[in-house]
Amino acid sequence: MKKLKKYKKIILLCFFFSVFFLGGISAKAASPAYYITPIFSEHQTKAVTTFFDLRWTPNKSDKVGITITNNTDKDKNFEVNVNKARTNSNGVVNYTDSSKESLKSEQPTITSMVDFPDSVTVPAHQSQTVYSTINFPENDFNGIKMAGVVVKEKGTNTKSQNVISYALPLIIRGNIDQRPTSEITFGKFDLKQNNFHTFALKLPISNEKETLLKDTQVQVKIINSANSTVWKKNAKFLMTPETSFTYNQAINKRLDAGKYKVQLIVRHAGNVWKSTQNLTISAQKAKKIAKTVPKGSLFSYLKKPIVLVIVTILGTLLVIALSIAIWSYTKKGKSSNN
Incomplete structure (x- = not known):
């Protein structure tokens, strides 16, 4: 029982120390x-x-x-x-x-x-x-x-x-509330290495008019020579007036060497702009892309249904075992005190 009281004191001291410490940080941030x-x-x-x-x-x-x-x-x-x-x-x-x-x-x-x-x-x-x-x-x-x-x-x-x-x-x-008709144009698409860890599609986009395009829906696809979509990404962003920028979309998929098409679709307020451009991936670039995308990771492994079930069961058993151990220790402490 004395050990239990000792542990309680330690926990309380840690709690008050953390409150005091974090409180000091908050005061400075304010x-x-x-x-x-x-x-x-x-x-x-x-x-x-x-x-x-x-x-x-x-x-x-x-x-x-x-x-x-x-x-x-x-x-x-x-x-x-x-x-x-x-x-x-x-x-x-x-x-x-x-x-x-x-x-x-x-x-x-x-x-x-x-x-x-x-x-x-x-x-x-x-x-x-x-x-x-x-x-x-x-x-x-x-x-x-x-x-x-x-x-x-x-x-x-x-x-x-x-x-x-x-x-x-x-x-x-503007003092005239009828805004200009929106116009989106595209530049030359490319696939380049962002850094050691990622490759990314470089997608030049221009909002040609002085219009603010809120909640712009963007969809990017990579389509193989068999006309099948091998990679797809959806995004949403705000396009500022009269702005040209290169949208940088990282990819997380291995791509074999060969010929592809990159399709970029931009949607806003019922308007649709689309550009489909050719992309050739060399054998050398395919190897570099493969190095940035691991064959398997712990996260992807854990997403498998059977593994997920096993991990859930083991986690539940561990929680039950810890609860029983704590209850047993507390009961033992009370008995020795009596």
Whole structure:
């Protein structure tokens, strides 16, 4: 019984230590080194409170701002960048790509319309607000423009996992509610080695119009010379306006050398775009692909019905045995105490 009480004390000490330790981490996480707050304009969409959502107002101007609050004991310098929103290779919207925005439509680019100061100095334990004036051309606009206002501490790399950066989405919606007709185009498909562990299909896709395509359904197929589908993948993502990107779809299947077809189908709001392109896999590439896909794994082995049944039975017996052992030990402790 004394041993049992001893074990209980140890468990309680571990519990209180973990609560205290994790509580300390949570307290620190609740007070970031800095944070930003949007300052909305009179043209802000009323229902939107977490990012900039503006209405295009021809031949007028608008003013938006951000407040940077420095919680540290030192003065901090911050970079402020306005980047075009882009769908990245994984089908996720990225606001940190600072590459130059190409002009496809007659209207100015969003990065040329929004102009925050490049850098801001915020004293310790204080806040600083900066503004950008947005001048709208006199022409009407029926599309959507998307960008991100990105703030990070000067001299840091946003790609580092230890660096905190904030991105506030900024959307400008045309004053004409009838959006342009969507248009999707495709580039040359290819199959390349991503890294030592994976091969991936490289599928260039372009959203040619200033339209935001939410819940875009994507299906990728690899079809062999016998017209049979040997590999298929379905995905869903959001395509930002006027964006060209290479969709990167990893494959996890061994493919023999030979001739195939890669079929990419994109669906949105009843519209369907499809491209089918030839793909030849050499014997050398087939060997490389095989090396990245193991013949069998523990996970795939456990998925077999008979193995799954056996593992379930053994697991159940183990739980029962442990329960009996604990009950027996507790009972024995009570008896010795009496």
